[in-house]
Amino acid sequence: MIIRAQGCDASVIIASTPGNTAEKDHPDNLSLAGDGFDTVIKAKAAVDAVPRCRNKVSCADILALATRDVISLAGGPSYPVELGRLDGLSSTAASVNGNLPQPTFNLDQLNRMFGSRGLSQADMIALSAGHTLGFSHCSKFSNRIYNFSRQNPVDPTLNKQYATQLQGMCPRNVDPRIAIDMDPTTPRIFDNAYFKNLVQGKGLFTSDQVLFTDTRSRNTVNAWASNPQAFNAAFIQAITKLGRVGVKTGSNGNIRFDCGRFN
């Protein structure tokens, strides 16, 4: 997940210390890949090894650039990244509470959380397509395939074959470390398959599938399922806005020497 508790300030890369449980060790962030943090830490060290560049580039900017590069390398659009963010001065697990959207959210809850950061419903839908890549642990959606409601153990908005497939990959009492592809069709390509999946009832989380089942967002899902260029344009606009959320300037931030710890 990409919405950070404090905005786009690389607070999520900070390691915990004996006195502080950092943001990345909040239970909702434990899946964030250690390799990704290492890549940013190494890129920062490489920039700082050049004398003219030393202490000039923030970890927050490197993280935003790395995000763009992953999307583009995976076949998605490329876009200019606005630069000049400073790195944040605090990172606590407690600050994550109430600031990350949950996979059980309905449309109103999604709109409220993204809206509180200045993002529109269209931005929220475009950004949700981040689930065209990456993995999820079984626990994040097991309610939808085993104990949805009294009448319907399986969520009726879920495609029947997909539900069976998910039950096969995530049996009851599965090892909690097992994670599965969020996009069952093109898991390694950044594309609009996410929206085509939603039209077929193959959204993994309630928060994904609701974008199609709720008639207030369905038209947008249909439009982007059939028009990848329109999706790409909306995604670039939305991620550019996301990159402005909570940006630190002046005395609210600094440029870290090591992305994994405060100066």
Ligand code: HEM
């Ligand atoms: C709309 C609200 C959102 C919700 C409710 C949500 C929820 C989740 C959940 C539950 C997971 C699985 C985590 C785990 O199993 O431990 C996940 C993974 C992921 N999310 Fe989201 N997310 C949302 C928005 C976003 C956005 C805006 C992006 C990026 C633009 C994004 C990108 C990802 C990626 C790439 C992963 C996979 C991480 C990996 O493979 O390690 N998500 N999300």
Ligand SMILES: [Ca+2]
């Ligand atoms: Ca995909």
